[in-house]
Amino acid sequence: MQSYPVPPGYARMGAAALPRLLADLPGVPERLGGGPDRWSAGEISDGNMNAVFRVRGPAGSVVVKQALPYIRSIGESWPFPVSRATFEHRAMIEHGTHAPGQLPELIGWREDLALIVMEDLSEHVVLRHALVAGRRFPRLAQDLGRYLARTLVLTSDHAMTTSRKTRLVEAFAGNAVLCQTTQDVVFTGPYWNAPLNRLTPGQEALAAEFRSDGALKAAATEMKHIFRSRAEALIHGDLHTGSVMVRRGDTRVIDPEWAFMGPMAFDIGALIGNLLLAHASQPGHAGERTDHAEWILETAAGLWAAFAREFRTLARPDADGTLIPEVAGDGTADAFIDARLRDIFAETLGFAGAKMIRRILGISHVEDFEMIADVPTRAACEAVALRTARRLLLERRSLTSMAEVTALARAMSAGE
Amino acid sequence: MQSYPVPPGYARMGAAALPRLLADLPGVPERLGGGPDRWSAGEISDGNMNAVFRVRGPAGSVVVKQALPYIRSIGESWPFPVSRATFEHRAMIEHGTHAPGQLPELIGWREDLALIVMEDLSEHVVLRHALVAGRRFPRLAQDLGRYLARTLVLTSDHAMTTSRKTRLVEAFAGNAVLCQTTQDVVFTGPYWNAPLNRLTPGQEALAAEFRSDGALKAAATEMKHIFRSRAEALIHGDLHTGSVMVRRGDTRVIDPEWAFMGPMAFDIGALIGNLLLAHASQPGHAGERTDHAEWILETAAGLWAAFAREFRTLARPDADGTLIPEVAGDGTADAFIDARLRDIFAETLGFAGAKMIRRILGISHVEDFEMIADVPTRAACEAVALRTARRLLLERRSLTSMAEVTALARAMSAGE
The missing domain is CATH 3.90.1200.10 (Aminoglycoside phosphotransferase (APH), C-terminal lobe)
Incomplete structure (x- = not known):
C-alpha cells in the first residue's frame, strides 16, 4: 500500500511528552496555569482516525489531537496522510471566522507534528x-x-x-x-x-x-x-x-x-x-x-x-x-x-x-x-x-x- | 482599473522583430526553411484579444500569437493578464493529447513573452x-x-x-x-x-x-x-x-x-x-x-x-x-x-x-x-x-x- 510523506521532525507524541511540548506553544501555558511539571496528560482517543489527549493543569485543560500516518482504528496497514491536520487547521480558521462560537476554540498548532491544541469541551x-x-x-x-x-x-x-x-x-x-x-x-x-x-x-x-x-x-x-x-x-x-x-x-x-x-x-x-x-x-x-x-x-x-x-x-x-x-x-x-x-x-x-x-x-x-x-x-x-x-x-x-x-x-x- | 503583472522581460513584439526571435525557438526554423533574413512577418490580428502574426519562409509558414496586457479590441483602458497565454498553452497540450488532429499543432512557446507559435491554418x-x-x-x-x-x-x-x-x-x-x-x-x-x-x-x-x-x-x-x-x-x-x-x-x-x-x-x-x-x-x-x-x-x-x-x-x-x-x-x-x-x-x-x-x-x-x-x-x-x-x-x-x-x-x- 502507498504511504505518504510526513514533515521533517514528525514524531508520534505520547502522553508523557506532551507537557514539555505544550510549554513552548504560545497561548497554551496560560490556559493550563502553573508549569509543565504540574500538568497531567492522558490519551482519550475515541474516533477512528487520530491520537487524542487531554492535558490538565491547575487553571484549566486543553485537548491535543495528533494525526497519525495511518488510520488509528485500522492500523499501519492503512496509511493515511498526516497533512490532513493542516487542512483541519485551515478549516477551523475559515469556518471559525464564519460561525463564531460553533467550533472549539483553536489554541495552538504545530504543523511539523500535525498536532492541534484546542479547547477542551469536557462538559459536552x-x-x-x-x-x-x-x-x-x-x-x-x-x-x-x-x-x-x-x-x-x-x-x-x-x-x-x-x-x-x-x-x-x-x-x-x-x-x-x-x-x-x-x-x-x-x-x-x-x-x-x-x-x-x-x-x-x-x-x-x-x-x-x-x-x-x-x-x-x-x-x-x-x-x-x-x-x-x-x-x-x-x-x-x-x-x-x-x-x-x-x-x-x-x-x-x-x-x-x-x-x-x-x-x-x-x-x-x-x-x-x-x-x-x-x-x-x-x-x-x-x-x-x-x-x-x-x-x-x-x-x-x-x-x-x-x-x-x-x-x-x-x-x-x-x-x-x-x-x-x-x-x-x-x-x-x-x-x-x-x-x-x-x-x-x-x-x-x-x-x-x-x-x-x-x-x-x-x-x-x-x-x-x-x-x-x-x-x-x-x-x-x-x-x-x-x-x-x-x-x-x-x-x-x-x-x-x-x-x-x-x-x-x-x-x-x-x-x- | 487594476493592472496585472507581466513576466520579467515581457515586451510587445512587432512584426519586424519576429524573425530574429523565431530563429532561436527550437522547431521553428525547420518549419520556415532558410534563415531569418528570408522570413517575412505580418500582423493578422482578427479576434478581440491578442496580437496575431503570420510568418512565412521558403518552406512554410507559422502563426504567432502574443497576449497583450490589455484587451486589444478595447485598448489599454481594459487591462488583462498576459498569463492567459500560459493557460492557453497548457490547454493546447492537454486537449491536444485527448483530441489529436483537432487543434492547430503547437510549434513553439515563450512564456516570458506570453507568445505561442503554432501551425498556420491558412487553408482553413x-x-x-x-x-x-x-x-x-x-x-x-x-x-x-x-x-x-x-x-x-x-x-x-x-x-x-x-x-x-x-x-x-x-x-x-x-x-x-x-x-x-x-x-x-x-x-x-x-x-x-x-x-x-x-x-x-x-x-x-x-x-x-x-x-x-x-x-x-x-x-x-x-x-x-x-x-x-x-x-x-x-x-x-x-x-x-x-x-x-x-x-x-x-x-x-x-x-x-x-x-x-x-x-x-x-x-x-x-x-x-x-x-x-x-x-x-x-x-x-x-x-x-x-x-x-x-x-x-x-x-x-x-x-x-x-x-x-x-x-x-x-x-x-x-x-x-x-x-x-x-x-x-x-x-x-x-x-x-x-x-x-x-x-x-x-x-x-x-x-x-x-x-x-x-x-x-x-x-x-x-x-x-x-x-x-x-x-x-x-x-x-x-x-x-x-x-x-x-x-x-x-x-x-x-x-x-x-x-x-x-x-x-x-x-x-x-x-x-
Whole structure:
C-alpha cells in the first residue's frame, strides 16, 4: 500500500511528552496555569482516525489531537496522510471566522507534528452518544442550521469573489487522498463485496438486493459524481452526529479534517442521514422511545428549516455582483434562491440516503445500531433505515419538503 | 482599473522583430526553411484579444500569437493578464493529447513573452465567416461532437483519478480573472444597463423587457452559478463559432485561453447557441438561405448526437473505480450515463440561451448579425434569436431532445 510523506521532525507524541511540548506553544501555558511539571496528560482517543489527549493543569485543560500516518482504528496497514491536520487547521480558521462560537476554540498548532491544541469541551457530549442515550437538546436544530448556512454560504460563490474562492480551492486541493477515501468508503464500497465491508447477521439478503439494484447504484454514482465535481463551498466533509459536541444551549462542530471545496448538500445530508439512522435505531434501545424518535425527526426538519431561513438572508445579491442586479420588485433574487434551495434539497436527500446505506453495508458502522445487543432487532432497525435510504436516493427530486421526508421515515418505521 | 503583472522581460513584439526571435525557438526554423533574413512577418490580428502574426519562409509558414496586457479590441483602458497565454498553452497540450488532429499543432512557446507559435491554418476559414457566407461542411457536426466528448470526458471524473484531476484544478485555478470576466460579460452585463453594452437600434423594447424579467434573470443567474461552481472538466471556455477553423474534411479548435475546470455544458452550449444565432441570422443574408438555415440546425442536432454517442463510450466504468462496479446486466452504467446526459443536455440549453442573449444585449456582438446592413432586418433577426434563447433558458429542463430544440428554432424563425 502507498504511504505518504510526513514533515521533517514528525514524531508520534505520547502522553508523557506532551507537557514539555505544550510549554513552548504560545497561548497554551496560560490556559493550563502553573508549569509543565504540574500538568497531567492522558490519551482519550475515541474516533477512528487520530491520537487524542487531554492535558490538565491547575487553571484549566486543553485537548491535543495528533494525526497519525495511518488510520488509528485500522492500523499501519492503512496509511493515511498526516497533512490532513493542516487542512483541519485551515478549516477551523475559515469556518471559525464564519460561525463564531460553533467550533472549539483553536489554541495552538504545530504543523511539523500535525498536532492541534484546542479547547477542551469536557462538559459536552458527542451528539451520537446523546441520541442513543435518549437525551434532547432544544437548540440543536437551530444551531446546526445556522452553522451549516454560515460555513457553507459564506465560503461559496454566493458571498465570495471568484479570486477569493479560487484561493480556497487551491488551499484545500491537496486534501485529495481524503476525498478519494470518501468516494471509496461512502459511494463505492457499500455497493459491492468490498473486503472490509461488514454486515449485521440477517442483513445478507437486503445487501444482495441493494448490490444488484442498477437504479439504486446509478443514483449513488450520480451522488458520487456530484461529490467529486462540485466546488461549491468549503464543506466539513464528515459531518455525522459523531462530529457534533453538545451540551444544553451550546453546539460545537469538531474534526473538519476531510474539508475541501465540495457540494453544500454533502454536509447537510450527512447530518440529516445520521439523524434518520438515529431515528430508525430507537426501537432497539431501552425505554419508551416514541417521543424521542419523534423529537429526532423534528430536529432533522428543524435543521433544514433553519438552514433554509439563514440561506435566504446570506445568499442575497451583494456588492460583488455575485448575482444579477435586481430591478426593484422583479423577483430575480427570490426566484434564484428558490431554485438553489430546490437543488440543494434534492442533493441533500441523495447524500443522506448514501450516508445511511454506507453505515450499514460498508466498512464503518455506527453505535446507534451497534449498541443494540439483540442481533435480530438490530438487523430489523437497520433494514428500516436501508429501505428509507433507498427511497431518499431514488425519490430525491420528487420529495419536496422535510414534512414528506419525516412522514416517509415514520411510515417505514411503522412497517408500512 | 487594476493592472496585472507581466513576466520579467515581457515586451510587445512587432512584426519586424519576429524573425530574429523565431530563429532561436527550437522547431521553428525547420518549419520556415532558410534563415531569418528570408522570413517575412505580418500582423493578422482578427479576434478581440491578442496580437496575431503570420510568418512565412521558403518552406512554410507559422502563426504567432502574443497576449497583450490589455484587451486589444478595447485598448489599454481594459487591462488583462498576459498569463492567459500560459493557460492557453497548457490547454493546447492537454486537449491536444485527448483530441489529436483537432487543434492547430503547437510549434513553439515563450512564456516570458506570453507568445505561442503554432501551425498556420491558412487553408482553413473561421467557421463563423463560413456560416455567414453560406458554406457547408459535411463532417463538421461529427468532428465537433468528437472534439467535445474527448476533451471533456477525458479531463473529467469519468476518466481521471481524483489526484490527476486535482492537479488540473490547480494548474488552471490561476485563470480566475478570465473566469470573472466571463461571468461579467456573459451572465451579468446583458441583464442591466452595463456601460459597454450595445444595442441594435430597434432592440430597446425587447432589451427592457428582458432586463425586468425576474424569471429569466434568475435562470441566467442559475447558469452563472453553475459556471462558477462546477469543476467537471477542462473546458475551452470560449467555444463559439469564431474559435473553430474549418476546411473540407478538417475541423480545428483554436484559442483556449479561457480554459479552466468548469461545466462541460458551457462548451457544448456555446457551440449550439452560436449555431442558433447563425440560423436566426440567415434571412438577413443575401441569396436563398432556406436550405442553409436547415443545414445549420441539422449540424447543431448532429453535434449533440455525436457528443452523446462518444460520451456513452468514453464515460463507461473503468479500472480506476470511477463508477460503481456493475454486476453483469444490472444496468448501473447505462442508468448513470443516461442521467448524466440528461443533466448535461439541460445545462447545455441554458448556456446556449445565455450565450445567445449576451451577443445581442451585451458588449460583444457577432458578425452573423453585424453583417446585415439593413438595421430593421438585423433587429428582427436578433429578436428571433432573443426569443428562442429566452425559451431555452426557461424551458431547459422540459426540452428533452435536439429535435424539440430545432423545432423551436424553426417555429420562432417562422414567426410562430
